[in-house]
Amino acid sequence: MSVDTQADAPLLEVQGLSKRFGAIQACRNISFDLWPGEVIGIVGESGSGKTTLLNCISARLAPDSGRVLYRTRHEGPADLNGMSEPARRMLMRTDWGFVHQDPREGLRMRVSAGANVGERLMALGARHYGNIRAEALDWLGMVEIDQTRVDDMPRTFSGGMLQRLQIARNLVTRPRLVFMDEPTGGLDVSVQARLLDLIRGLVADLGLSAVVVTHDLAVARMLSHRLMVMWRGSVVETGLTDQVLDDPHHPYTQLLVSSVLQP
Amino acid sequence: MSAATAPVATGGPETGYNFAYLDEQTKRMIRRTILKAVAIPGYQCPFGGREMPLPYGWGTGGIQVTASVLGADDTLKVIDQGADDTTNAVSIRRFFERTAGVATTERTEEATIIQTRHRIPEAPLREGQVLVYQVPIPEPLRWLEPRETESRKMHALAEYGAMHVRLYEDIAHHGQIATAYDYPVKVNGRYVTAPSPIPKFDNPKMHMNPAIQLFGAGREKRIYAIPPYTRVESLDFEDHPFEVQRWDEVCALCGSSESYLDEVITDDRGGHMFVCSDTYYCAERQAARPAAAAPWSEAGGSAK
Numbered sequence: 216m217s218v219d220t221q222a223d224a225p226l227l228e229v230q231g232l233s234k235r236f237g238a239i240q241a242c243r244n245i246s247f248d249l250w251p252g253e254v255i256g257i258v259g260e261s262g263s264g265k266t267t268l269l270n271c272i273s274a275r276l277a278p279d280s281g282r283v284l285y286r287t288r289h290e291g292p293a294d295l296n297g298m299s300e301p302a303r304r305m306l307m308r309t310d311w312g313f314v315h316q317d318p319r320e321g322l323r324m325r326v327s328a329g330a331n332v333g334e335r336l337m338a339l340g341a342r343h344y345g346n347i348r349a350e351a352l353d354w355l356g357m358v359e360i361d362q363t364r365v366d367d368m369p370r371t372f373s374g375g376m377l378q379r380l381q382i383a384r385n386l387v388t389r390p391r392l393v394f395m396d397e398p399t400g401g402l403d404v405s406v407q408a409r410l411l412d413l414i415r416g417l418v419a420d421l422g423l424s425a426v427v428v429t430h431d432l433a434v435a436r437m438l439s440h441r442l443m444v445m446w447r448g449s450v451v452e453t454g455l456t457d458q459v460l461d462d463p464h465h466p467y468t469q470l471l472v473s474s475v476l477q478p
Numbered sequence: 479m480s481a482a483t484a485p486v487a488t489g490g491p492e493t494g495y496n497f498a499y500l501d502e503q504t505k506r507m508i509r510r511t512i513l514k515a516v517a518i519p520g521y522q523c524p525f526g527g528r529e530m531p532l533p534y535g536w537g538t539g540g541i542q543v544t545a546s547v548l549g550a551d552d553t554l555k556v557i558d559q560g561a562d563d564t565t566n567a568v569s570i571r572r573f574f575e576r577t578a579g580v581a582t583t584e585r586t587e588e589a590t591i592i593q594t595r596h597r598i599p600e601a602p603l604r605e606g607q608v609l610v611y612q613v614p615i616p617e618p619l620r621w622l623e624p625r626e627t628e629s630r631k632m633h634a635l636a637e638y639g640a641m642h643v644r645l646y647e648d649i650a651h652h653g654q655i656a657t658a659y660d661y662p663v664k665v666n667g668r669y670v671t672a673p674s675p676i677p678k679f680d681n682p683k684m685h686m687n688p689a690i691q692l693f694g695a696g697r698e699k700r701i702y703a704i705p706p707y708t709r710v711e712s713l714d715f716e717d718h719p720f721e722v723q724r725w726d727e728v729c730a731l732c733g734s735s736e737s738y739l740d741e742v743i744t745d746d747r748g749g750h751m752f753v754c755s756d757t758y759y760c761a762e763r764q765a766a767r768p769a770a771a772a773p774w775s776e777a778g779g780s781a782k
Contacts, residue, residue, distance in 0.1 A: 301635045323622065323643070330646045337646065338639025344649055344715040366650045 224286055226251050226392060226424050227272065232281030234267055241267040242278070243448045251391070254418060254425045256439030256456065258432060258471065264448040265428045266396055272426065273313060273394045274303050285392075308335055312385030316397035318377035321384065322369050328355065328380055329365040335388045354383040358413060375406035379413065386417065393418075395427045399434055411437045432475055436460055444468045491579030498545040498578040504528055508546035508701070512692060515703035520665030521633070522616050527699035537570055537595060538696025540612035544593045547608055547692070548574065553581045555589035560597035560738065560755035567595075584758050596659075598680040600737045600759040603689035605706060611674040613695040616702065618662045618672040638670045641713055649718055658723065664711045665704055673710075679722045679738045684710040729754045732763035 225248035234242040241264045249255055257265045270276035272283050274295045284292040288310065295303060307313070315321040322331050332351040333341070341347050352362050358379040360372075369377055378398065385393060398414065399407040415438060418425060427438050435442055435456060442459040444452040444467065452465040463469045496502065504526075511525040530538040548554065554574055558566040562584040570593060571582050583589050586601040593610040603609060619629040622640040632638070641662050648656045661678035665671045673684060674693060684691060684704060691704040704710060714720040728735045730751040737759055739752040754760035 304635060304637065326622075326643055326647050327650050329650055330643045333646055334639055334643050337642040338637060342642070342714075342716050344646065344717050347646065348650070 224292075225249055226253075226286050227426075228282075228284040228292065229272055230282045230284070232268070232271055232278045232283065234264075234271055234276065234278050236267075240448045242271060244281070245450050246281075247443060247450070247453065249392075249424055249426065251424055252422050253441065254423075254427060254439045256435035256442045257426065257428045257445060258430060258435050258442060259445035260430065260471070263445040265430075265445050268445070269394055269396055269426060269428045273311065274298075274307065275313075288391075308338055309388045310390050310392065312382075312390045312393040314378075314381055314385060314393060314395040314398050316400045318369075318374075318381040321381045322377065324369050327366045327368060328360070328372070331369065331380060331384050332387050335384065339388065350387065354387050355380075357386075357417070358383045359409075373406075375402055375410060378402065378410060382414070382417070386421065386423075389421065391424060393423055393425045395425060395429075397429055397431075398427065399429070399431065407434075414438060432460060432472065444471065492576045495577045497550070498548045498574065498580075499531075500528065500542065500545045504542075505546040508542055511701045512543065512546065512703060515692070515701050516690070516705050518669075519705055519708050520669030520671040520702060522671075522695075522700040522702045525699055525701050527696050530696065531573075532569070534697040535614060536566060537593070537612040539694030539698075539701070540593050540595070540610050540696075541570060541573070541694075542696065543610045543692050543694035543701060544570075544574065544591060545578075547610070548578055548580060548591060550578070550580065552590045553583050553588055555583050555586065555592045556594075557592065557597060557599065557756075557758075558595045559740075560599075561757045563757060586758055596675055596677075597738065597755060598676060598683045600754070600756040603687055605688040607689040609687075609689050609691045611676075611691065611693045613672065613674040613693045613700070614697070615660075616672055616693065616695040616698050616700040618660075618670050633669060636668065638664075641670055642715070645713060645715065645718075649715070655714065655718055655720070661720075662713050664713060666708050667711075670713070671702060671704075677723060677738055678712065678720075681710070681712045681720070682722065686710075725752060727752045729760060729763075732760045732767070734760070734763055 227249040229245060229247050232242055232245045245268060257268060259265050271278045277296060283295045285295055286292045313321065329348060329351040332354050333347040336347050336350060352365055355362050355365055360376055360379055369380060372380060399410055402410060411434065429435050439456050442454065442456045443450050444459065444465065446467040452459055452463065452468045459468065460472055463472050508525055511523045515521065515523045527539065527542060530541055532538060554571065556567045556571040558564040561567060574580055575582055586599040589607065591608045591610060592599065595612045598609065617629055619632055619640060621644060623629045623632065645655050659677050660672055660675045661681055663671055663673050663681060663684065673681060686707050688706050690706055693702045712720040725739050729737060729739060731753050734754055737754045737756055740755045741750055741752055743750050
């Protein structure tokens with residue numbers, strides 16, 4: 216796995232982030248850096264705060280304390296919470312992608328596949344139908360969806376195709392950072408394997424940085440360079456993926472690794 | 479229909495109502511909203527819409543706007559689908575005859591206030607006239623974004639990419655922009671606005687119109703406006719530019735090739751004819767022509 220070491224500053228810096236829902240401490244004092252071209256996996260059991268952390272660092276949820284700095288293309292590091300809302304929303308639909316576990320949340324189910332992929336382009340001011348459509352067709356090919364399905368409604372797609380369509384919709388603006396929340400959840404294993412191959416290929420080809428939340432250690436091993444293990448709102452262990460999975464130190468990580476069923 | 483309508487024989491205005499039905503406080507509130515709407519062209523201003531003595535969907539929003547801008551010396555014209563003599567138009571006209579005692583007319587040029595549903599009159603409007611639209615769904619983003627909180631934010635931040643998704647879908651499925659009415663427009667280069675269900679044929683008339691255009695949505699309790707001489711652009715794609723409807727035939731009654739035509743079925747054997755939807759425009763043209771020469775009626779009626 217190659218990490219882009221030429222870049223001299225992290226893309227995303229998370230500093231002392233905490234989030235509480237009433238009495239529940241969902242995230243406790245979490246800090247990490249994400250470097251350009253790097254994929255970080257966040258693993259942990261249900262309710263450990265993975266998704267809350269993802270929502271906080273992707274500006275979908277405001278943290279109670281702590282800062283999230285993102286190195287924007289033109290203005291250098293910016294605090295996501297200090298940013299104006301238009302700027303933040305612009306970032307979210309151009310420089311970032313967000314892949315939901317349930318693709319129906321990330322797609323417009325009532326418009327065709329082509330329109331789903333083209334929406335971000337139109338939001339950025341593309342006003343030439345032919346070009347938008349050509350780009351949409353390109354991306355359908357890239358995520359291995361038959362190009363003749365471009366005018367079909369997403370509801371006629373299978374679960375795996377929907378997830379690939381969602382990925383295409385996110386990547387069409389060439390984002391630098393993609394957040395993924397259980398990208399392979401709910402898919403059968405052969406479809407999962409193909410999807411993982413695809414994501415890995417795209418991440419490498421486009422030089423994407425990504426934060427992948429998953430409870431599936433196999434997915435984490437396939438996709439991520441580094442791993443953070445969360446337990447009850449805290450990061451209990453962090454390190455290179457192979458190191459964490461093959462030589463777990465924290466008792467919870469040891470439990471997690473030993474819980475995986477071997478077929 | 480005669481061009482100039484005599485007041486309906488109701489014995490003058492009803493007693494017991496305030497002028498134009500609404501109480502003065504309500505009218506003041508609506509006028510304030512209208513002022514705000516005119517100041518921010520195309521922006522949907524919420525207002526405390528009242529219950530009116532007719533059902534939602536029959537023009538409650540338009541009636542409230544008309545009642546608020548109506549003065550004793552105004553002349554009112556009401557059209558529904560371009561016609562002065564349809565149920566909705568007749569009822570609303572009589573409503574204001576009876577509650578305000580104002581003069582009414584069918585002549586577009588004479589009217590100072592025109593309340594309309596589905597059409598903009600063919601005759602050009604002039605400065606000083608007020609065109610009041612009845613609007614069923616004021617939110618052009620509704621089709622794509624059902625959450626009102628989100629669509630308001632999209633308006634605030636001018637995030638209108640989703641509007642083109644709708645046009646994209648049209649072209650993808652029909653080969654052209656098939657939206658024929660309520661065709662979204664951008665007002666003064668800022669707010670994307672629903673022009674109410676007028677045919678897109680009428681969209682170009684909104685652009686730089688000398689009249690004030692007020693839009694009232696009763697159910698949704700929104701008022702918005704296009705002030706005189708304001709830019710109104712219909713959304714489109716570079717390779718699929720905005721176009722209005724065209725007909726191969728002319729009006730069977732007046733022979734106009736420039737007005738918006740309705741297709742009217744005349745019998746059970748496929749007979750049909752095209753006639754102007756604007757009845758006043760059509761009647762004027764017929765009156766201006768010698769009665770003998772009417773070759774269009776035969777041509778249209780005998781079509782297979």
